Amino acid sequence: MALDSAKKSELLKKLEQGVVEFEDDEVRDAAQEWVDSGEDTYDAIFDGLVAGMEEVGRLFSAQEYFVPEMLMAADSLYIGLDILKPHMVARDSGVKGTVVIGTVQGDVHDIGKNIVKMMFDVAGFNVYDLGRDVALEDFLKKQLETNSDIVCLSAMMTTTMMGMPKVIEMIKEKNPNCRIMIGGAPITDDIVGKFGADATAKDASNALEEAVKMVVSLREIQKEANAKN
Amino acid sequence: MTQATMTARERVLRTLKGEKVTPVPCFSGVGNVTTKGLEKLGYRFADLHNNAQMMAEAAMTTWELFGYECVVIPFDLCMEAEALGCVMNPYAETQELLYPTIKEKSKLTTEQLRQAATPELLQRGRIPLVIEAARIVREKVGDQVAIGSYVLGPFTLGGQISELETLLKGSLKKPDDMIDYLDAMADVIVLVGNHLLRNGIDYISVREMGATSDVLSPRVFKKVIFPALKKVADNLASPNILHICGSVLPVIDMMAECGYSALSIDSKTPMKEAREKVGERTVILGNFNPFATLNTGTAEDAYNVAAQCVRDGVNGVHPGCDIWPTAKPENLEAMIRAVRETSV
Ligand code: B12
Numbered sequence: 001m002a003l004d005s006a007k008k009s010e011l012l013k014k015l016e017q018g019v020v021e022f023e024d025d026e027v028r029d030a031a032q033e034w035v036d037s038g039e040d041t042y043d044a045i046f047d048g049l050v051a052g053m054e055e056v057g058r059l060f061s062a063q064e065y066f067v068p069e070m071l072m073a074a075d076s077l078y079i080g081l082d083i084l085k086p087h088m089v090a091r092d093s094g095v096k097g098t099v100v101i102g103t104v105q106g107d108v109h110d111i112g113k114n115i116v117k118m119m120f121d122v123a124g125f126n127v128y129d130l131g132r133d134v135a136l137e138d139f140l141k142k143q144l145e146t147n148s149d150i151v152c153l154s155a156m157m158t159t160t161m162m163g164m165p166k167v168i169e170m171i172k173e174k175n176p177n178c179r180i181m182i183g184g185a186p187i188t189d190d191i192v193g194k195f196g197a198d199a200t201a202k203d204a205s206n207a208l209e210e211a212v213k214m215v216v217s218l219r220e221i222q223k224e225a226n227a228k229n
Numbered sequence: 230m231t232q233a234t235m236t237a238r239e240r241v242l243r244t245l246k247g248e249k250v251t252p253v254p255c256f257s258g259v260g261n262v263t264t265k266g267l268e269k270l271g272y273r274f275a276d277l278h279n280n281a282q283m284m285a286e287a288a289m290t291t292w293e294l295f296g297y298e299c300v301v302i303p304f305d306l307c308m309e310a311e312a313l314g315c316v317m318n319p320y321a322e323t324q325e326l327l328y329p330t331i332k333e334k335s336k337l338t339t340e341q342l343r344q345a346a347t348p349e350l351l352q353r354g355r356i357p358l359v360i361e362a363a364r365i366v367r368e369k370v371g372d373q374v375a376i377g378s379y380v381l382g383p384f385t386l387g388g389q390i391s392e393l394e395t396l397l398k399g400s401l402k403k404p405d406d407m408i409d410y411l412d413a414m415a416d417v418i419v420l421v422g423n424h425l426l427r428n429g430i431d432y433i434s435v436r437e438m439g440a441t442s443d444v445l446s447p448r449v450f451k452k453v454i455f456p457a458l459k460k461v462a463d464n465l466a467s468p469n470i471l472h473i474c475g476s477v478l479p480v481i482d483m484m485a486e487c488g489y490s491a492l493s494i495d496s497k498t499p500m501k502e503a504r505e506k507v508g509e510r511t512v513i514l515g516n517f518n519p520f521a522t523l524n525t526g527t528a529e530d531a532y533n534v535a536a537q538c539v540r541d542g543v544n545g546v547h548p549g550c551d552i553w554p555t556a557k558p559e560n561l562e563a564m565i566r567a568v569r570e571t572s573v
Contacts, residue, residue: 022401066446068397075398106320106327111394111444133318133330158520158553159326 003037012048015080019052020059022072024079031083041084049080050122067111074118081122088124097149100142102130103184104163109156112184116152116201136163140170143178153197155184165195172196237298238375238431244545245432245468245490247512252572253545255535255565256299258377258434258470258493258514260551264326265558266290274326274554278305278319281358285365291552292374295561300370301377302362303355304551305329306436309380309421310389311354313337313345326554336391339406342413350417351424363429375431379472380422382437383414383457393439400445400453411457419464426466434470434493435461438550441475443497450480455487462487470514474550478502485511495549496521500541514547522548523556523564531560535567 003011011030018027027049034044056073059065065073099120103110110132120127128146130138143151151171155161161184168180182197192200235243240254267274270286277283284302291297307317307329314335320327337345350356359378366376381389387396387410399407422433440454458471471484472493481503484492491512494503500516507513515538522534538546546568552561 066442066449067444068401068449069446071394071398072401106323106325106330108330111397114394133332157328158524159328162325 003034003039008043011044012051015044015048016052016055019049019073019076019080020055022069022076024076027076027080028083031080035083035087040089041087042089045081045084045088045122045124049077049084053077053119053122070115071111074115077118077122085124098126098128098146099150099152100128100130100139100146100148101152101154102134102139103132103154103156104160104167105133105135106163107155107157107160108132109184110154112156113152113154116154116183120152136167137170139167140174143171143175147175148178150179150181153180153182155182155186158186161186161191164197168196236373237292237296238372241298241375241545242431242468245470245512247490247510249544252569253539253543254298255546255568256297256375256377257301257548257552258299258432258472259301259379259436259548260304261291261297261299261301261548262287262304262554263291263294263552263556263558263561264554265556266294267554269294274304275319275321275323278303278317278329279355279358281361282365284358285362285369288362289366289369291561292370295558296565297561298374299377300366300374301379302366303359303378306381306385306389307331308355308359309386309417310335312350312356312421313342313354313390313417315390331389334390334392339410339413342410342417346413346416346420348420350420356421356424360425360428360430363425367429376429377432377434378425378430379434379436380418380425382435382440382454382471382473383411383418383461384454385437385439386418387411387414388439396439397444400449404449404453407453408456411453412460415457415460415464418461422461422465422469432468432470432490433465434472435465435489436472438472438474441473442477442479443475447479447483451483455483458484459487462489478506481506491544493547497549500538500543504542512544513542514545515543515549516541517546517548517564519548519550519552519556523560524553526560528557528559528563531557532563532567535564536571539568539571 011034014026014030034041060070101117103113117127117129128142139151153164153167164182171178180197181199183200187200240250241256244250244254266287269290272283272287277287288300288302292300305328310331311317315331316333317329318332319329363376426433440450468490470491470493471489474495476497477494478498485507491514494515496516496518517534517538522531535546
C-alpha cells in the first residue's frame with residue numbers, strides 16, 4: 001500500500017518533530033507506519049529524521065539546546081534510523097563510505113566524538129567506532145582491516161592532541177589515499193596542516209554543519225540519480 | 230601584622246575569608262605541577278600519582294621555583310572515583326605526558342552510594358596517600374604556604390564513576406532520579422572533603438566542570454545541579470571554592486547562592502559581568518586561560534593577561550583549569566610579577 005502525499009508529509013512532520021522534541025514513541029510509530037507501507041524509506045530518513053537533526057543543530061548553535069537535548073534527540077534519531085535503514089533502497093551514489101572514528105589515547109572526552117559519529121551514521125556511512133582512549137596503533141589496525149575511506153580522530157586536550165600526527169603518519173605511510181579528519185576543541189586549521197591531516201570541523205555547530213553539508217551533497221546526488229530515471 | 234609580612238598561606242586564607250589582600254594572591258585550587266619542576270626532581274608525571282613522597286615533592290616545585298602561592302595535591306581527577314571502586318589508568322608505560330583516566334567504572338547506584346558514604350570509604354583508594362602527601366608537604370613548608378586539594382562536584386564525579394552521557398540524558402529524562410543520585414553523591418563529597426580539611430589540607434576546591442553552561446542549560450542547572458552543590462556547600466568545612474570552567478555567566482548567581490567561600494571562573498566567563506551579577510561580597514578567583522597564557526603565549530602576553538585579571542577586579546589571580554605542565558617558566562614568572570606590580 002503506497003503512501004499518498006498527504007500521509008507522507010504527515011509522517012515526515014512526525015519524524016522531524018519527534019527528533020526535535022525527542023519523542024521516541026512518535027518517531028517509532030511514524031517510522032513503522034512508513035515501513036509497513038512498503039515504500040522506500042530514503043525520504044523518511046533524510047526529509048524526516050535528518051531534517052529534525054538539522055533543526056536540533058540550529059537550536060544548539062542558538063544556545064536554546066544544550067548537550068543533553070542533543071543526546072536525547074540523537075537517541076530518537078537512532079530509533080527511527082534502526083527501523084528505516086534496513087528498508088532503504090541503496091543509492092548508487094558513491095558518497096557512502098566507511099569511517100573509522102575514535103578519541104585518541106589518554107583522552108576520555110568522547111561526547112563530541114559521539115555527536116560527530118551520529119552524523120556519519122545518519123549519512124549512511126559505515127561507521128566503526130573505536131570509543132575513547134584508543135591506543136594509537138589501533139586506528140591503523142582498524143583502517144587496514146576495514147580499508148576505510150576516512151579516519152576521524154578526536155582530542156579535547158592539547159596534550160593528547162599530540163598523538164594525532166603519529167596516527168596520521170602511520171596511516172598515510174600504509175595507505176596514502178585514506179583521508180584523515182581531525183577535530184576537538186584544541187584543533188585549528190593551522191594544526192590540520194602541521195599534522196598532515198586533510199580536514200577538520202571546528203566546534204559543535206561547525207561539526208554539525210560539516211555533517212549537514214555531507215548530507216546535502218548526498219541529497220543532490222540522489223536528485224540527479226532520480227532525474228535520470 | 231602588616232600585609233608585607235604576611236605569609237603566602239595567610240594571604241590565601243584571608244582572601245578566601247573575604248578579606249582584601251594587597252597584592253591579591255596568585256595561586257590555584259587545581260593542579261599546577263610543571264615540566265620544569267619535574268625535570269628538577271628527575272621525576273616522570275606518571276610516577277607521581279601513586280607515591281606520596283613524589284607527589285608531595287612535585288607539588289611543591291611550582292611554589293619553590295616561581296613563588297606561586299600554593300601547593301596543590303593530587304594532579305588527577307580519580308581519587309574519589311577509586312575510593313568508590315573504579316580503576317584508574319596512570320599511563321605508566323607511555324612516554325608522553327598523559328593525565329590519568331578511569332578505565333573501569335564501578336557504576337554505583339544511588340542506593341550503593343548511600344551505603345558507601347561511611348568513614349570506611351576514607352581508607353580506600355588513594356585518599357590516605359594524598360593525606361600522607363599533605364603531611365610531607367607541611368613538614369617541609371610549615372606555615373609558609375597553603376596546601377590545597379580538590380574534590381569533584383556531584384555531577385562530574387557521577388560522570389567519572391558512571392557514563393557522563395547517561396547522566397546528561399538523565400538530567401532531562403528523569404530529573405527526580407538524578408536529583409536523588411546527586412544528593413547521595415553530595416554526601417560522599419562532603420565526607421571526603423571534610424576528611425581532607427581535617428587532615429592537613431588548608432582549602433579545598435569543588436570542581437563541577439561537567440555542569441558548565443557550555444554543556445548544560447541554566448534551567449537544568451537550577452533544577453538538578455544546584456540542590457546538590459548547595460548541599461555540599463552547606464556541609465563542607467571552610468575554606469572552600471566552587472570551580473566551574475567554561476562559560477558560567479548564566480548560572481553564576483546560583484553558584485554564588487550556594488554559599489561557598491569563593492567562586493573560581495574560567496576565561497570564558499567575563500570577569501566584569503560576573504562581578505556585576507554577584508556583587509562585591511562574593512570572592513571571585515580567576516580568570517585566565519592557563520594554556521593560552523602560560524604555554525602558547527609569550528611572557529609579555531602572560532603579564533598582560535594577569536594584569537588584566539587584576540584590573541577586572543578578581544580577588545585572586547587563578548587559572549581557569551589545571552596549569553599544563555609544559556607551561557613556560559618565563560610566563561609563570563611574568564604572571565606573578567604582573568600581579569605584584571598591578572595589584573597595589
Ligand atoms: C565534560 C568534560 C570533561 C569530562 C569528560 C567526560 C566525557 N565522557 O567526555 C571529564 C570530567 C571526565 C573531564 C576530565 C578532564 N578534563 Co575535561 N572537560 C570537559 C568539558 C567541560 C566539556 C567537553 C565537552 O564534552 N563538550 C561538549 C562537546 C559537544 O563539544 P566538543 O567535545 O568540543 O565536540 C565538538 C567539536 O569539538 C567537534 N569535534 C569533536 N571531536 C571531533 C572529531 C572530528 C573528526 C571532527 C571533525 C570534529 C570533532 O564536534 C563536536 C560536536 O559538536 C571541557 C570544557 C569545555 N567547556 O569544553 C573540559 C576540558 C576539555 N577538559 C580539560 C581538562 C584539563 C580535563 C582533565 C585533564 C582534568 C584533570 N586535571 O584531570 C581531565 C582529563 C581526563 C583525560 N585524561 O581525558 C580541559 C582541556 C584543556 C586543554 N586545552 O588541553 C578543558 C578544555 C577544560 C578547560 N577549560 O581547560 N572533562
